[in-house]
Amino acid sequence: MTRAYLAGPDVFLPSATAFAAKKKELCHRYGFEGVFPLDVELDLQNLSPRDAGLCISQANEKLIRSCQLVIAHMTPFRGPSCDVGTAYEMGFARALGLRVFAYSNVTKDFSARTKDFAPGWQKRDEKTIEDADHMQIESFDLTDNLMLVGAVEESGGNLALHDAAPAELYTDLTAFEECLEAARKLFGAP
């Protein structure tokens, strides 16, 4: 069965394992085997926090290498952009030639979100806006940083957007299911 790595900040949810099961069940319905970052049993008991972190990182990279596609959860996380671990895994998958699918539970575009985050933004010149630190604010009519959206577009994946209710910001699966639908079309019915 085609394996789909489920990247995202879902690992930080209080009920991460139950949520993973829900996502995997949906994957199965669309003909995919969902692979969650926490799927590998790691014995972290006797490791320092640092070594435990590095051990998880290696395990996740190995899991991505075993998959044919990634479905990345890109809902903004602690700032205007998605979780950096997710961004890293999208780049990792893209370089390996995997198809990169992604979804976000916020439809507002990246430029507007960054302006909300940086209320002191201003015009730098006719074509450019910047934040209070004088760092340019990307304005490419995209959902997030151009590298992330580029990975989805260039790999032939699909980016699904949906506005979730605030209480379900990280758990709404409407857009995730839209990715599965698109992936089924691309990979063919099981």
Added chain:
Amino acid sequence: MTRAYLAGPDVFLPSATAFAAKKKELCHRYGFEGVFPLDVELDLQNLSPRDAGLCISQANEKLIRSCQLVIAHMTPFRGPSCDVGTAYEMGFARALGLRVFAYSNVTKDFSARTKDFAPGWQKRDEKTIEDADHMQIESFDLTDNLMLVGAVEESGGNLALHDAAPAELYTDLTAFEECLEAARKLFGAP
């Protein structure tokens, strides 16, 4: 000459090209050819913002493929973590087998920075803390998300930390030069 891709939010600086020249000059001094994301001349004039963004993304991926190492600028950017474009490029480089070096101009660790960012953090249980959205706060004694630090460690690179003055948060090159020093040791003198 060994080529080093200079990933980072430096592209958003008002004087990005001049700053790139400064970084490249330093690279040269240590025996490396610095490769900056904006090095390729792209004709974006007649493209929509969206297509321009995707064109830049493809050009950057091509540049990374032409390099042997990455030196990623990981200073926190609009939130407790580094720029997501940089995180993406670290993952991309890592999957291709490049050495990943990184530096940050903030020494405070990731867990502490995330607590600063999320003042409503609380204990979830004896071993876990979470933010007000009940999303876990990583506490692995690392500089940023474990995937990013894992890339540096596993690839044999070096992570350099330095506390820059606020006005030079994104432009201080002390830690960047420390990466070059470590890279010279690894790749050998030119």
